Amino acid sequence: MNKNCIFQIARGNTSRFVYIFNYQGLYYNVTKKVLYGNLPYKTISTVKVPTSEIRTYINTVVALTY
Numbered sequence: 001m002n003k004n005c006i007f008q009i010a011r012g013n014t015s016r017f018v019y020i021f022n023y024q025g026l027y028y029n030v031t032k033k034v035l036y037g038n039l040p041y042k043t044i045s046t047v048k049v050p051t052s053e054i055r056t057y058i059n060t061v062v063a064l065t066y
Contacts, residue, residue: 009058011065019062021054028054032065 005023
């Protein structure tokens, strides 16, 4: 069975930073993007986070982004 789950979390007062979560089974590909002025979002980084650690990642790394 192919499970497809993608969601995003916006951070900052103006949603300047966005985390995009792409479920891959045993891990999530998490892409962090930033908005510079009127330009499109630019990718800063992409990391693999184990599915079992995703809650901790969101509560620490994502929550501390502003």
